[in-house]
Amino acid sequence: MKTTTKLGTILCMAGMFAYAETWHGKLIDATCFEGFSTAASAGKKAPDLDKLDKDCAPTAATSTFAVLDGDKIYKLDAPGNSKVLAVIYGGAVKADHDRDVNVTVSGKLHDGTIAVESVKGK
Secondary structure, three states: HHHHHEEEEEEHHHHHHOOOOOEEEEEHHHHHHHHHHHHHHHOOOOOHHHHHHHHHOOOOOOEEEEEEOOEEEEEHHHHHHHHHHHHHHOOOOOOOOOOOOOOEEEEEEEEEEEEEEEEOOO
């Protein structure tokens, strides 16, 4: 009976992780991006995604993050922001030579926001 319970628990955990999605991209300051998108919706020039990672690169003051994955931007949930801060301040993720902070984020997408399960540096 114990073996069956252990096997069931392992299979449930494996199934839970099987539904997670993964995004690879650059971290950006979500507050900065929201400012760009607000300006774009007000009829001003839309943000240039090629420059957005530079214009909205995270700084020491950044507390809310988003991931620029190709041509899509996904905001992180509050626990995800905390996980990013922990890995950045823990030294696991650092900016490269041109200030890009490349990450891999795993989690589930809900209405354009990722419910983050894990964050890793590239």
